[in-house]
Amino acid sequence: MAFEHLADELDARRLASLQRQRHLFVTGSGRYLALDQEGDGQRYLNFASNDYLGLAHHPKVIAAWKAGADKYGCGSGGSFLITGYNHAHAELEEAVADFAGQQSALLFNSGFAANSAVLATLLTKEDLLIQDKLNHASLIDGGLNCAARMTRFKHNDLANLGQRLQQSGRNKLVVTEGVFSMDGDTAPIHDIASLCNQHDAWLMVDDAHAFGVTGNGRGSLAQVMPQAIRIYMATFGKALGVGGAFVAASNTVIEYLKQFGRHYIYTTSMPPAQACAVLASLSLVKEEPWRRELLEKNIMLFRQQAADAGLPLGDSSTAIQPVLLGDVAITMALAERLKERGFWVGAIRPPTVPVGGARLRITISASHEAQDIAALVTAIAEEYRVVVEQQ
Numbered sequence: 001m002a003f004e005h006l007a008d009e010l011d012a013r014r015l016a017s018l019q020r021q022r023h024l025f026v027t028g029s030g031r032y033l034a035l036d037q038e039g040d041g042q043r044y045l046n047f048a049s050n051d052y053l054g055l056a057h058h059p060k061v062i063a064a065w066k067a068g069a070d071k072y073g074c075g076s077g078g079s080f081l082i083t084g085y086n087h088a089h090a091e092l093e094e095a096v097a098d099f100a101g102q103q104s105a106l107l108f109n110s111g112f113a114a115n116s117a118v119l120a121t122l123l124t125k126e127d128l129l130i131q132d133k134l135n136h137a138s139l140i141d142g143g144l145n146c147a148a149r150m151t152r153f154k155h156n157d158l159a160n161l162g163q164r165l166q167q168s169g170r171n172k173l174v175v176t177e178g179v180f181s182m183d184g185d186t187a188p189i190h191d192i193a194s195l196c197n198q199h200d201a202w203l204m205v206d207d208a209h210a211f212g213v214t215g216n217g218r219g220s221l222a223q224v225m226p227q228a229i230r231i232y233m234a235t236f237g238k239a240l241g242v243g244g245a246f247v248a249a250s251n252t253v254i255e256y257l258k259q260f261g262r263h264y265i266y267t268t269s270m271p272p273a274q275a276c277a278v279l280a281s282l283s284l285v286k287e288e289p290w291r292r293e294l295l296e297k298n299i300m301l302f303r304q305q306a307a308d309a310g311l312p313l314g315d316s317s318t319a320i321q322p323v324l325l326g327d328v329a330i331t332m333a334l335a336e337r338l339k340e341r342g343f344w345v346g347a348i349r350p351p352t353v354p355v356g357g358a359r360l361r362i363t364i365s366a367s368h369e370a371q372d373i374a375a376l377v378t379a380i381a382e383e384y385r386v387v388v389e390q391q
């Protein structure tokens with residue numbers, strides 16, 4: 001029978017407790033999540049989404065999306081190079097290029113597309129691509145699918161990066177995340193940029209989880225002069241609470257992506273109303289620092305209380321707080337018991353993280369109240385003991 005491996009692999013994944021499942025939410029961002037009636041219709045405290053600043057439901061962002069739809073219609077009507085480019089896109093490109101201190105920017109429908117476009121378009125088979133081992137799947141797949149030779153350095157290890165930079169390549173591109181999506185730790189951007197400079201390599205930063213949040217909202221850009229980052233990519237689907245992404249770089253790089261980037265050219269452009277919503281969100285990021293201050297306070301509260309409770313925390317000072325459990329069965333059972341107590345947390349298993357790296361991925365938001373965090377820590381500590389005893 002044809003394609004027999006599909007069912008076999010699905011069975012194997014289920015038997016290894018690695019099967020993924022979607023849940024039907026009425027709303028999947030904000031302080032609370034609500035499951036659809038077909039689920040259980042319950043409300044949960046949300047410690048799993050990436051809406052770090054609580055902007056996904058902000059009235060100004062929603063109003064901007066609605067006004068954009070009234071003005072431009074629902075969809076863009078075409079690809080950027082045919083009929084799908086208008087004032088909302090142009091204004092957003094200018095705003096993010098300015099934010100990133102780069103000459104120009106291009107918009108993409110997703111961060112996955114943006115990363116794929118950069119790597120597939122700019123690199124040739126004479127080039128060397130050097131990536132942090134823990135980079136996001138979009139970067140790793142982009143690297144595997146591009147023409148260049150790819151090598152990966154040990155996570156955040158400057159000595160190992162230095163060794164890899166000795167390898168030959170006509171052009172060398174080093175890629176790191178600003179804040180790592182599953183660990184929440186930050187890359188030493190300043191030191192990586194210096195190494196790149198010494199080796200005449202370019203640095204690309206994927207700031208999906210830092211943009212709008214760390215460094216006073218400037219993400220990794222706060223660590224270096226903008227020119228040290230040759231290619232800056234970030235998404236609008238995390239702290240900005242909307243969706244889509246951008247790449248900011250020199251005029252030449254952006255023009256090259258516009259001319260040759262297949263992920264940019266052959267796709268319907270971002271709905272203009274979405275660009276309007278992102279612009280509104282970006283203004284809030286700039287004008288309302290209190291959201292970041294609240295987030296910082298909540299992160300510190302969580303870390304302090306989790307440390308007091310003896311939870312195995314990762315080394316993260318950002319909104320992504322992993323509780324490192326190692327064992328898949330314990331992780332799944334604990335997430336389930338937390339759910340029964342009204343908390344929704346991410347249960348992360350291989351292959352998203354390395355084997356032995358299963359964890360709860362707790363995300364803290366400015367929307368949380370102090371009592372939410374205290375209640376979560378108590379519940380994790382209590383349920384962890386029960387789950388371990390039951391194993």
Ligand SMILES: Cc1ncc(COP(=O)(O)O)c(C=O)c1O
Nearest residue numbers: 110111112136181206208235237
């Ligand atoms: C580090 C990182 N880069 C890129 C992406 C992809 O962005 P998007 O969700 O916009 O496709 C994500 C998450 O989804 C991410 O965590």
